[in-house]
Amino acid sequence: MSKETYHYLFGPVPSRRLGRSLGVDIVPFKTCTQNCIYCQLGKDTPQAIERKEYVPIDAVLDELKRKIAEGLETDVITISGSGEPTLNSGLGKLLDSIKQLTDVPVVVITNGTLLSRDDVRADCAKADIVMPSLDAGDPQTFETMNHPHPDIDYDTYVEGLCRFRQEFKGSYWLEVFFCEGVNTDPESIRKIKEQILRIRPDKVQLNTSVRPITHPDAARVSPEKLNQIAQQWGNSTEVIADFSKHIETGAFTSGQAEILDMLRRRPCSADDICDGLGLNRNIAQKLIQQLLNTAKIVAEEKKQTIYYKIR
Numbered sequence: 001m002s003k004e005t006y007h008y009l010f011g012p013v014p015s016r017r018l019g020r021s022l023g024v025d026i027v028p029f030k031t032c033t034q035n036c037i038y039c040q041l042g043k044d045t046p047q048a049i050e051r052k053e054y055v056p057i058d059a060v061l062d063e064l065k066r067k068i069a070e071g072l073e074t075d076v077i078t079i080s081g082s083g084e085p086t087l088n089s090g091l092g093k094l095l096d097s098i099k100q101l102t103d104v105p106v107v108v109i110t111n112g113t114l115l116s117r118d119d120v121r122a123d124c125a126k127a128d129i130v131m132p133s134l135d136a137g138d139p140q141t142f143e144t145m146n147h148p149h150p151d152i153d154y155d156t157y158v159e160g161l162c163r164f165r166q167e168f169k170g171s172y173w174l175e176v177f178f179c180e181g182v183n184t185d186p187e188s189i190r191k192i193k194e195q196i197l198r199i200r201p202d203k204v205q206l207n208t209s210v211r212p213i214t215h216p217d218a219a220r221v222s223p224e225k226l227n228q229i230a231q232q233w234g235n236s237t238e239v240i241a242d243f244s245k246h247i248e249t250g251a252f253t254s255g256q257a258e259i260l261d262m263l264r265r266r267p268c269s270a271d272d273i274c275d276g277l278g279l280n281r282n283i284a285q286k287l288i289q290q291l292l293n294t295a296k297i298v299a300e301e302k303k304q305t306i307y308y309k310i311r
Contacts, residue, residue: 006063006067007059007063008024008026008055008059008060008063009022009023009025009060009063009064009067010022010023010081010283011023011074011283012072012073012074013282013283013286015076016242017173017205017240018075018076018078018129019075019076020073020074020076021074021075021076021077021107022067022072022074022077022104023078023080023081023282024060024064024078024079024081024094025055025080025081025082025083025281026054026055026057026060026079026081026088026090026091027054027055027081027082027083027084027085027087027088028054028055028082028083029082029083029281030082030083031048031054031083031084031087032047032048032083032084032087032111033047033048033049033084033087033111033113033114033148033149033152034047034111034113034146034148034149034152035047035146035147035148036111036135036145036147036177037144037145037147037179037182037218038177038179040285047147047148047149048084048087048149049087049149049151049152050087051086051087051088051089051114051119051120052087053088053089053090054088055088056090057088057090057093057094057097060094061094061097061098061101064077064098064101068101072102072104074104075104075105076105076107076128076129077102077105077106077107078106078107078108079091079095079106079107079108079109079127080107080108080109082281084110084111084113084114085109086108086110086114086115086120086123086124087114091108091120091123092119092122092123095123095126095127096126099126105128105129106127106128106129107127107128107129107130108124108127108129108130108131109131110124110130110131110132110133111132111133111146112132112157112160112161113148113149113152113157113160114160115132115157115160115161115163115164116157116159116160116163117160120160121160121164121167121168124164124168125164125168125169127170128170129170129171129172129173130164130168130170130171130172130173131173131174131175132161132164132174132175133174133175133176133177134158134161134174134175134176134192134195134196134199135176135177135178135192136154136183136191137188137190137191137192137193137194137195138154138188138191141182141183141191142157144182145177145179145182158198158199161174161195161199162198162199165200165201171202171203172201172202172203173201173203173204173205174196174199174201174204174205175205175206175207175240176192176196176204176205176206176207177207177208178207178221178225178226179208179209179219179221180219180220180221180225181219182218184221184225189229189232193233196233201236203236203237204236204237204238205237205239205240206226206229206230206238206239206240206241207240207241208220208221208226208241210241210242221241223239223241226239226241227239255277255279255283255287256287256290256296258277259273259277259284259287259288259291259297259308260296260310262277263297263308263309263310264310266309267300267307267308268307269305269306269308270284270285270288270306273288273308292308295311296310296311297309297310298311
């Protein structure tokens with residue numbers, strides 16, 4: 001790991017969808033408009049809807065300048081992280097500034113719930129790729145899957161996704177996350193497809209839980225079922241859920257060793273690991289997943305919190 005700490009940047013990390021991705025985290029942990037049942041960051045935290053400068057954009061840019069000066073090698077710069085990035089009112093300033101610093105394409109990963117707002121659409125339009133989500137074809141499933149802020153209306157949310165498509169000139173990729181038994185019945189799949197036809201994204205990407213989750217209803221959908229849905233929905237649909245056991249470790253070996261040393265003393269949650277080692281939560285989740293996939297650690301849930309321990 002770098003001798004000098006990065007508070008807002010993580011990676012570059014390998015991404016199935018984007019290649020090497022330098023992550024930029026611009027909201028505090030689990031600051032989001034929703035409480036999705038499949039969220040790997042935990043559940044039952046208060047939703048936010050107010051836009052403000054949750055983290056200082058100038059400080060984020062200072063870190064990015066340092067990263068570039070060190071010799072940045074990445075395929076994309078991804079604004080995502082541990083919450084909903086469009087909540088940060090400085091998003092537009094950040095995207096403008098990144099464009100001045102580098103020619104690397106910029107991606108915004110968002111749940112899309114604020115794209116009904118003119119200012120949010122204007123900010124996101126500065127990116128090269130925008131990747132919003134749609135997990136439900138009706139208000140009832142939206143509530144069950146995503147637990148949105150009470151002020152977020154389903155129809156307004158979908159209309160925002162449609163309006164952004166009309167205005168945005170870049171690449172528009174829509175992610176649909178499936179949880180078995182929640183949004184996988186034929187009627188739910190049909191309704192989601194109807195909304196996708198309205199939104200007209202360039203790509204539709206299907207996902208499901210492949211990491212430890214804290215909600216009992218976030219059951220994984222089989223690869224066979226996801227592939228069947230993709231075939232039904234057409235050529236622009238692809239399955240992005242990674243069911244493989246192998247994940248590239250690359251430069252994270254030292255981080256894995258530190259986590260293993262910590263877990264030899266006692267089981268720890270992801271928060272314990274982040275606090276104890278001073279790790280960005282996104283890097284910590286990546287390291288934890290690699291250790292799980294190589295069977296070096298196991299996960300156990302206690303009192304709605306996932307703890308990790310040596311296998």
